[in-house]
Amino acid sequence: MKKDIFTILTNEKLAKDVFKMTLQGDTSEIKASGQFVNIELSGLFLRRPISVCDLEGDVLTLIYKTVGEGTEQMSRLSKGDKLDLLTGLGNGYDITKCGEKLLLAGGGVGVPPLYLLARQLIKTGKIPSVILGFNSKEDVFFEDEFKALGAEVFVTTADGSYGIKGFVTDAIAQIKSWDYSFACGPEAMLKAVYDCSEKDGQFSFEERMGCGFGACMGCSCKTKYGAKRICVEGPVLEKEEIIW
Amino acid sequence: MKKDIFTILTNEKLAKDVFKMTLQGDTSEIKASGQFVNIELSGLFLRRPISVCDLEGDVLTLIYKTVGEGTEQMSRLSKGDKLDLLTGLGNGYDITKCGEKLLLAGGGVGVPPLYLLARQLIKTGKIPSVILGFNSKEDVFFEDEFKALGAEVFVTTADGSYGIKGFVTDAIAQIKSWDYSFACGPEAMLKAVYDCSEKDGQFSFEERMGCGFGACMGCSCKTKYGAKRICVEGPVLEKEEIIW
Amino acid sequence: MVDTKVFLSGIELSNPIIPASGTFGFGAEFERFYDLNILGSISLKGTTAQPRFGNPTPRIAECPSGMLNSVGLQNPGVLEVCETELPRLKEVYIKPVVANISGFSIEEYVECALAMDSQEQVGIIEVNISCPNVHGGGMSFGVSPKAAAEVTRAVKDVCSKPVYIKLSPNVSNIAEIALACEKAGADGISLINTLLAMRIDLKTKKPLLANVMGGLSGPAIFPVALRMVYEVYKAVSIPIIGMGGVSSAEDVIEMMLAGASAVQVGAANLKNPFACKEIIETLPAAMEKYGIDSLSEIIGGAH
């Protein structure tokens, strides 16, 4: 965990209510994809947790959806503005544990952390199949970015306005062979991915957070190995330990 | 009373902890010297009342001393920054009531409202004697500005490091003839000016304010004519109605 | 078109927004800011049998997301209010108003209530048994169910108009006190008044307020107010006027979901004299955003 003031380099709209922000600062504590940062915003008491989407040197990329006061405030910031970030939070995905034929399934703003994960996997020679699930065509983002990495990409939309009609699980049915999955997205999506096969995997969860670094017990969940804090022992849980 | 967003034109240091700010906005409700504005500042619940120091067209001048969070925040603002102001607050000085030979006595940040007052008086042909009281040389401001208006100016410092040593009342003793006074400053100074002669005058008071426009009764004081709100029936009181 | 209409004891309000007692004077003076008739109603400054200057100054202090006041019920007395203030208000405001009254004994409450009950424009009598700023009076009625019931009964006895009891939040069990008022005949409950609080001046090292303690209001108290409205809604079946830190149309909706039939806006008026106007103007859009057609249908919806 590190606390540092980051400077915004870019902040642009990607899709309906979805923005991409790049920031520069001390990223030395960020060790894995699937970790998150916790952002202080003016006039708001609690910080806002956002997943690391990409990282190159001291430049951090975040993708966020405007759903309330905090993310709306973020969307109004511009180049040169400063943000106080806690970095290196959470366990992140463990890429030493997975097999060879990988499935990455992201729903909505669960997509961003899969980007750095995909990039790292491809660097080690593993080309994942990536499913990006959205509600509608106007919500779709990062399809091209994942393709540019060399991943096999499927996009689903719930209303069928783009790509495969349906949910990420409808796309999973189309993927011939995979033996391990990484998933991030709304709980209903995670549950559907969990239920659709017996294969192992890692799942990233969200919870309301007081601190984001283990001090308050606000974010606890029950696992087969006892209580875990989503912000420290999570947000990524192993499939076999999850209790729904 | 009007509420408008003002744009800062300049914000510069005048003396130790004292700043001058000019702002542009809708000043149409400002009717008299001695009135004040009430300034919204970020993260602070209550607005901060500051006297009108000068007014030319839509450009307003304020002089303020940094004494706490609000005024310190003001001192960090710069050209182009916006402030939400309530304008046209308070009764202000009534220059139709005074005689010919006028004394203006200001102490510390009680000096600023006397500037517009002096300018207006001089426009009507009345050249006032102005006493500006400060603690020390490093606190002195606006001596030259009052002189440039053509007023007779005396500066006092409590520690004698500049001008006349002592309080504004020590300078009053040196002024040959005056028949009416306008005063603004800390309560002890106002009381001293009040006590030093039988002559009539107008005195401007400070009080902690909830609203600044008459809604909360936070700023009430007792006068010979009953309770008055410093923010509406004040800040200027006639000498004869004052109860100490 | 969304429907913002609500009812308090049969009185129709075009919207639930009422400036809270003590933060809007006796109303008329604010007609220069905007047309007051857009307001659902107005709760007048707390009135007592005799004129009062209130507490010594300073009686205002700044707090995180809020403020303290120790005004202590400054008002010209009920006779003057009836003879001067109400007629002035009538010229600019046509709807029924809420007359907020206080007292230091049951007799004083009764005297004040009687005078207000006879005023044509008074729609509701709001009995403040909660002002924390009055030494030896007021407050004590608000912390005991028995005393609260006594005041309620005495005021109800002399009034033909609906009587709402305004409760203090400085209690262990607000629902118990609300219930006692309901049983004693109250037509409605207003809550919350301010939380007893203080600040100390680091420069003088003494309390900032001349009166030492004062009442905390503003957004800081909103979550406490919401909880109390929720608890009281569970306990009673008479209407609730909810207040405490309300500053936006969203806050109004949240307060109504907790159980309020109407909402008062206090400290927000002091920071922004157009607060009520802006809330009323933004309410329809907020309702649409959250899929609400009719405000009166969401009252207590969070239960």
Added chain:
Amino acid sequence: MVDTKVFLSGIELSNPIIPASGTFGFGAEFERFYDLNILGSISLKGTTAQPRFGNPTPRIAECPSGMLNSVGLQNPGVLEVCETELPRLKEVYIKPVVANISGFSIEEYVECALAMDSQEQVGIIEVNISCPNVHGGGMSFGVSPKAAAEVTRAVKDVCSKPVYIKLSPNVSNIAEIALACEKAGADGISLINTLLAMRIDLKTKKPLLANVMGGLSGPAIFPVALRMVYEVYKAVSIPIIGMGGVSSAEDVIEMMLAGASAVQVGAANLKNPFACKEIIETLPAAMEKYGIDSLSEIIGGAH
């Protein structure tokens, strides 16, 4: 050089800053942030006789200048705390700590207190009779002077170490409860715990917290906490640990002027993990600014 040293029941603290129970876990884990030995002491996460998961999630919500929590005393149980957490802490923190305990019956309080009393590093036992997050337990002890006195007496009977009772602010008369604890033998009083409060989610129209209600903490409650510390200081002569919204060196001074001998910092740690460190570092400059040579001399200075 200013003197920041204070004393609690004969225990010397190099400065009055103590992370508040529930906002600093069992301490050891935060050694990676900074050297914990700069802290005056540490109040450990509330511990119960049996392990507890606490309430369902969501159990955190945002508020103006504050937050709600309904964690509900998640902890591994007193045995595990004594066997695992305290030894871990001992490796990185050399000073006496405050063991915060809770229970659902007098027996449970006693069991927990007994276990903690025997731990070498425990300097003070802080008995939380105020947690609003536990259905049917905890809280009820905090709202009645009689029940508060009973818990105090029972815990005192089995402890050799100083016993501080941590009070609930959700009461009509905090001084009365503090006095009852003092009379029952308490060595000190900690206050305040969180204010019972709630938020409603406009999207779902239901309470945001799974537990419906939770405790409000953070700067929003500072003026209420200050008032209660002031009132309790007037009522008792045992030391007070003051808390509620403290976030800066200035707040520490204000709290001590109200009557606190030491100060706990809670929610501020969650927003900024370096809050206590920064407060300790800026305290000397703040003392100089306000002409304070020795902190222990200003305790209760506003009275």
